[in-house]
Amino acid sequence: MSSPATLQVCRECGGGAPVDVHFCPQCSKILTLGRHGDYFAFLGLPRKLGIDAEDLEQRFRGLSRQFHPDYFYNATPAERRASLERSSYLNDAYRTLKQPMTRIEYLLQVEGLAPTSPQEASRQVPPALLEEVFALNEELDEIRDLRAGGAPPEIWKSRLERARGPIETKRVAHEAKLQELSARWDALVDSGASVGDRRAANEALEALRDRFLERNYITNLLAGIERELSQ
Amino acid sequence: MAYSEKVIDHYENPRNVGSLPKDDVNVGTGLVGAPECGDVMKLQVKVNPATGVIDDAKFKTFGCGSAIASSSLATEWLKGKSVDEALAIKNTDIVNELSLPPVKIHCSVLAEDAIKAAIADYKKKQGTTMSAAEKAQPTVQTI
Numbered sequence: 001m002s003s004p005a006t007l008q009v010c011r012e013c014g015g016g017a018p019v020d021v022h023f024c025p026q027c028s029k030i031l032t033l034g035r036h037g038d039y040f041a042f043l044g045l046p047r048k049l050g051i052d053a054e055d056l057e058q059r060f061r062g063l064s065r066q067f068h069p070d071y072f073y074n075a076t077p078a079e080r081r082a083s084l085e086r087s088s089y090l091n092d093a094y095r096t097l098k099q100p101m102t103r104i105e106y107l108l109q110v111e112g113l114a115p116t117s118p119q120e121a122s123r124q125v126p127p128a129l130l131e132e133v134f135a136l137n138e139e140l141d142e143i144r145d146l147r148a149g150g151a152p153p154e155i156w157k158s159r160l161e162r163a164r165g166p167i168e169t170k171r172v173a174h175e176a177k178l179q180e181l182s183a184r185w186d187a188l189v190d191s192g193a194s195v196g197d198r199r200a201a202n203e204a205l206e207a208l209r210d211r212f213l214e215r216n217y218i219t220n221l222l223a224g225i226e227r228e229l230s231q
Numbered sequence: 232m233a234y235s236e237k238v239i240d241h242y243e244n245p246r247n248v249g250s251l252p253k254d255d256v257n258v259g260t261g262l263v264g265a266p267e268c269g270d271v272m273k274l275q276v277k278v279n280p281a282t283g284v285i286d287d288a289k290f291k292t293f294g295c296g297s298a299i300a301s302s303s304l305a306t307e308w309l310k311g312k313s314v315d316e317a318l319a320i321k322n323t324d325i326v327n328e329l330s331l332p333p334v335k336i337h338c339s340v341l342a343e344d345a346i347k348a349a350i351a352d353y354k355k356k357q358g359t360t361m362s363a364a365e366k367a368q369p370t371v372q373t374i
Contacts, residue, residue, distance in 0.1 A: 130264045134271050137293040216269030 010034040011078060020044065022066065022086060030067070032078065033085035038110045039093035047110070048189050049103060049182035060094040104182070104212055113205045125213050132170075133217045139163050140224055147228075157229070164225045172209065176184050181208045234296055235330040243302035246307050249289045251275040259353025261345040265337055270294030272302050274345035276309055276317065280355055285309050285317060288336050290345070297335040302343035314350055 001128055008031060011090060015026035020041040039050050040047045045058045067090060072083040096102045108114050147156045185204045188194040194201045234242070250273070251258045257278050264271045270293065292299045300324040304325055309317050316366035325331070325339035 039335065125264055125266055127262065130262050130271055133264070134262060134291075134293070136272060137271060138291075141293075213266035216266055217271070220269035 005188075020081070022063070030075075030079050030082045030086065031178060032082045033089055036089070039096055039106060040110075042089065042093050043097065045097075046189055047194065048109065048186040049100070049107060050186050051103065053096060056094070056097060057119060060090065063090050100178075101212075101215065104178070104208065106211065107185075108205060108209050111201075111205050113202075113209050124208075125217070129214055129217060132166075136163060136167055136221055137224075140221070140228070143228065149189070160225055160228055164222070167218060167221050167225070171222060174218055177211050178208070178215075181211060234300075236298055236302040237304075237329050238331070240340055241303040241329070242296040245290075245303040247287075247289050247303065248291060250291060251277050251287060251289050256356050257353070258355065259349040259351070261348025261350075261352060263341055263348055264342045265294070265341050267337065268294065270298045270338070270341065272298060272341050272345045274302055274305060274342070274349050274350050276346075276353060278314060278339060283313055285312050285314070293337065294310070294341075295335075297329070297331055297338040300329055301331075301338045302345060305342045305346055309346065314353070317346055318350055320346055348372060 006018050006019050009016055010024035010027060010029065011032050011034075012029040013024060013027040015024055017024055017026075017031060019035060019037045021031070036042060039046070043056070043063070045051065045056075045059070064087065067082065067083050067086040069083050069087065072080045075083075096106050105114075139159075142164070143156050143159050146159070181204065185194070185208060187199075188197070188201055188204055251260075253260050253275075255277070257280055259276050259278070261274045262271070263274075272290065272292040272294065274290045275288065276285045278284070279286045288309040290302040290306050292302045305320065308320055310322075312320075320343065322336070322339040322343040325342055326336055329339070331339055
């Protein structure tokens with residue numbers, strides 16, 4: 001991985017500025033969104049998965065006000081464009097970091113751990129999970145047939161509930177595992193090891209990615225069961 | 232996004248849905264998944280031991296129309312092919328035949344992966360039955 005850029009240049013005065021500031025320290029003009037850090041740095045946050053929702057909201061609102069195009073109504077075209085660019089990037093950053101799942105996905109991406117191809121992603125999912133998901137999907141299919149064939153609700157409903165049990169347990173365990181792995185990553189960030197010890201960092205990120213890839217199987221199945229139950 | 236007519240045809244009249252006996256040494260089973268959408272696909276081939284040709288192929292897919300059509304088409308193509316010919320089927324062939332749009336290319340990749348996994352399982356079974364027979368001999372002698 002290439003080392004991240006640390007400096008940007010102010011187009012107004014030519015002065016240098018750290019990559020994660022939004023206004024030039026020399027001339028105080030809004031900086032063009034050229035070379036910039038990631039969503040975490042943009043919001044002034046460490047690259048951690050534990051994010052306090054209220055703190056994030058406040059940072060978002062604070063920056064939203066500072067970048068608001070209304071304040072740049074009489075400014076130069078370059079500043080007006082910079083205000084729009086920063087506002088738009090801020091919205092993307094906030095939307096991505098607000099949800100824990102898109103936050104993990106984004107972290108994996110900026111850390112260079114996103115799967116490179118569908119084949120690769122597919123291979124990282126444990127075969128046992130695929131077996132289980134397949135079997136539960138078949139069970140769900142049978143229940144649908146039973147229901148379509150006019151079976152009384154007490155028959156198919158209890159089978160649906162029985163099918164939901166193991167997958168709901170799995171979802172809870174999966175969520176707990178993701179939280180545990182997120183905490184492990186955050187501890188590495190706190191100790192400086194996420195940058196200083198890439199082997200430990202990659203191990204933590206790979207474990208996180210492998211678990212993360214399982215979530216769609218679980219959520220899709222549960223959604224299918226809920227859909228049947230609510231109809 | 233509109234599905235092509237061929238995708239709709241395979242989706243509405245899927246060919247070769249079902250399963251083959253998993254424990255049969257002449258049957259290879261491939262179970263693959265696409266984590267980004269949560270699709271799962273099972274594809275099986277049955278190889279004629281005398282000719283080495285794929286006699287039968289079955290699939291079952293839980294996923295979108297393109298994933299179902301891709302695996303349905305794959306089973307059609309597999310029948311009558313040798314194991315090596317089966318491995319030559321590329322996802323791009325499926326994309327072209329079904330006119331899949333770019334966002335659905337991963338469905339064809341899944342089908343190619345399923346073919347490869349099924350053949351690999353078949354080959355593994357053929358290998359293990361051999362070695363199991365070989366291993367059995369010395370045991371007989373010691374008794």
